[in-house]
Amino acid sequence: MCELIPPQADMTEDQWVRSGTVPGGEPTTPAATRTAPVLNLNRRTLLGGAVAGAALAVLPYGAAAPAAARDRAVDGKYPFPTAPNGNGEFAVLVTGDAGTGEEGQFAVAAAARDLMASEQIGLAVGLGDNIYENGPESAHDSEFQDKFEKPNTGIDVPWLMVLGNHDCSGLIPGSGGDPARGDREVAYATTSKRWYMPSRYYSVALPAGSGAHGSGDPLVEFFALDTTPVSSYVVQTDPYFHWDGPYMREQRAWLDGALKESRAQWKIVLGHHPYLNNGEHGSAGSYDGFTVGHYTSGVHLKELYEEVVCGRADLILSGHDHTLQVLEPSARTGGTRQVVCGAASKTGDGKAHFGLPAAWQDFASHGFMVLKVSPKGLTIDAYTVDVATRTAKLAHRTRTGTPVTAPAAVSG
Numbered sequence: 001m002c003e004l005i006p007p008q009a010d011m012t013e014d015q016w017v018r019s020g021t022v023p024g025g026e027p028t029t030p031a032a033t034r035t036a037p038v039l040n041l042n043r044r045t046l047l048g049g050a051v052a053g054a055a056l057a058v059l060p061y062g063a064a065a066p067a068a069a070r071d072r073a074v075d076g077k078y079p080f081p082t083a084p085n086g087n088g089e090f091a092v093l094v095t096g097d098a099g100t101g102e103e104g105q106f107a108v109a110a111a112a113r114d115l116m117a118s119e120q121i122g123l124a125v126g127l128g129d130n131i132y133e134n135g136p137e138s139a140h141d142s143e144f145q146d147k148f149e150k151p152n153t154g155i156d157v158p159w160l161m162v163l164g165n166h167d168c169s170g171l172i173p174g175s176g177g178d179p180a181r182g183d184r185e186v187a188y189a190t191t192s193k194r195w196y197m198p199s200r201y202y203s204v205a206l207p208a209g210s211g212a213h214g215s216g217d218p219l220v221e222f223f224a225l226d227t228t229p230v231s232s233y234v235v236q237t238d239p240y241f242h243w244d245g246p247y248m249r250e251q252r253a254w255l256d257g258a259l260k261e262s263r264a265q266w267k268i269v270l271g272h273h274p275y276l277n278n279g280e281h282g283s284a285g286s287y288d289g290f291t292v293g294h295y296t297s298g299v300h301l302k303e304l305y306e307e308v309v310c311g312r313a314d315l316i317l318s319g320h321d322h323t324l325q326v327l328e329p330s331a332r333t334g335g336t337r338q339v340v341c342g343a344a345s346k347t348g349d350g351k352a353h354f355g356l357p358a359a360w361q362d363f364a365s366h367g368f369m370v371l372k373v374s375p376k377g378l379t380i381d382a383y384t385v386d387v388a389t390r391t392a393k394l395a396h397r398t399r400t401g402t403p404v405t406a407p408a409a410v411s412g
Contacts, residue, residue, distance in 0.1 A: 003174055003281075006233050010293035013171040013234050022172060077193045078158050080208035085120035089374035090206050090220060093155065096127030096272075096319025097164070098344035099147040104366050104387055105345035109151040111385045111392035112368050116155060119370055123206070124157050124194075125222075127319035127341060128164025128272030130185065133173035135166065139187035144195075152194060160204060161185065161197045162224045164272035164319065165232060176232030179241045200226045201251050203258050206373075217407060220373045221264035223255060223313070225271040230300040231287065243294045252304060259312045263407040266373055267313040272320055273298060275305040276338040278354045278361060279321030310334040314378060314404050317371075322346040324367045324382055326398050328357040335404040339380060343367045360396035367395070377401040 007021045016022060084090055093112055098105050115121065131143050152159070163182040170178035182200055189197040196204070205218035229241045229248055241247050259267060276283045285291070285302035294300060309316060311334025319342030329337040348363040365384040372379040378400045383392040 004172060004233070005288050006296065009290045009296040010235050012237060013175055013177045016172060016175070016234060077196075078156055080158055080204070081122035081206060082208045084207075084219070084374065085122060087120060087372075087374075089372045089379075090123065091119045091121045092371040092373070093121050093124040093157075094127070094317060094339075094341050094369040094371055095125065095344035096317075096340075096342035097129040097322055097346060098126060098151070099130040099143075099166075100132050100345040101143070101147040101151070102345060104347075105147070105151045107387040107390045108344045108366050108368055108385050109155065110390040111383070113152075113154045115370065115383075115392065116157075119372075121155075121370065122157055124152075124155060124159045125270060125317065125371075126159050126161045127270060127317060128162045128227075129166040129319060129342075130161055130164065132166050132345075134169040135178075135181045136184045136188070139184045139191070141184070144188055144192070148195065149192070156194070158196045159194045160222055160224055160270065161189070161195055162270050162272055163200060163226045163228055165228050168228045168232075170234075172234070175234045176228040177234040177236070179226075179229050179232075179236065179247075180238065182226065182228070197224075201254065203262075205262075205264055218262075218264040219375065220266040220268060221262050223258060223267065223269045225255065225269065226251065227271045227273040227301055230295065230304065231273040231284070231298040232295050235295055243300045248300070252308060255304075256308050259308065261408050265375065265403055265407055266378055267403075267405075268315045268317060268371075269309050269313045270317050271301075271305075272318060273301055274318035274320060274338055274340050275302065275309070275316050276327055276333070276356050277318075277321050277340055278325055278327070278352045278356050278358060279323040279340065279348055279363060280353050281321045282354060283356075310336045312336070312405055314400065315339055315371075317341060321348065323348040323361065323363045324365065324369070324384070324395075325361040326359045326380055326382060326396060327361075328359055329404075330357065337400070339369070341367075341369050341382075359398045362395065365395075368392070 006016050165176035166174050168179045168182045169175045186197050189195045203223045205221040210216045210218040230243050236242050239245050284298040287298040290297040313336050316338045318340050322342045324343050325340040327338040329335045343366050350364040367384040370381040380398045382396040384395045385392050
């Protein structure tokens with residue numbers, strides 16, 4: 001289905017449904033007057049690819065406690081690489097907006113799987129919208145199998161997963177209006193061999209065992225963010241997830257401190273919503289043409305990227321737009337490069353909507369990327385995929401030899 005765009009910025013979901021602009025939507029009763037009937041509902045059947053009725057508002061809020069990170073090598077899960085591969089690098093598969101369970105997803109995964117051995121890939125990244133259209137109903141939802149495990153069979157490495165707006169939606173698919181649903185994906189990480197999400201935001205350093213609590217300095221560190229509370233199509237009604245509420249203040253403080261203290265040579269930020277984007281959704285601060293309000297425009301995510309990330313991380317890897325883009329770093333970004341990789345199951349409309357400088361971009365193809373990290377540089381290989389034949393073609397390669405910033409000095 002196409003992304004649903006609200007008629008104005010910062011509406012509540014109820015206001016949006018009442019506006020009559022949601023396909024299949026019907027007016028709902030005010031949240032304060034809703035009662036909780038005895039239900040045994042299949043939420044995806046009710047959604048029908050469009051919108052749920054008022055009954056869905058009483059489904060469980062779903063706030064499983066974040067799972068603690070565990071030793072992947074000893075609990076039956078696929079282990080993180082402890083050293084560079086035979087090519088002297090860490091090779092990382094990058095996908096985004098994959099979780100439809102449809103042929104496009106299976107084709108992209110099959111094409112990527114064919115490269116696993118030759119590229120010696122030891123890690124993968126999922127850039128959000130992991131379970132379309134509204135995220136899982138529980139930590140044991142069968143959609144984890146249908147939209148993640150089955151398509152990625154044979155890509156047997158840890159997957160660094162981040163939350164997207166479709167993972168955290170309430171009445172309206174993709175609204176991002178129920179962030180607590182994301183806790184179900186955190187809880188799922190405790191039972192999956194592939195899915196890694198120890199909390200809603202987190203960092204991972206390679207080689208495994210390096211960093212502040214290990215021996216030696218990391219070569220690369222990944223910082224996974226939850227961008228939805230400051231980029232949702234609707235107002236957040238839970239004060240904890242307000243744009244200036246406790247959750248976002250805690251996440252910002254964590255990210256600022258983690259980047260400051262990181263001793264990794266290369267620093268890579270993972271966030272579903274992009275800072276910059278030539279695709280249809282546009283860039284943070286003006287998403288989908290909105291430039292007012294606290295949520296729909298993404299203005300506060302723009303602030304987070306500009307004030308905390310730009311000039312401190314080498315890459316921002318994002319999805320959200322179903323395109324493939326390797327944008328050029330600039331003075332505006334402080335040397336940080338934005339990469340958009342959200343075409344693992346859906347594709348864009350075939351054209352650029354903005355003119356930000358780009359090394360390469362494709363707005364029509366399915367595809368994925370492979371990030372290669374070594375002491376000598378970062379390499380981004382962008383692949384397009386022919387869905388009919390399930391084959392990948394190397395379409396572009398970009399290489400960076402100098403980190404944006406030096407690693408943090410050793411204290412004491």
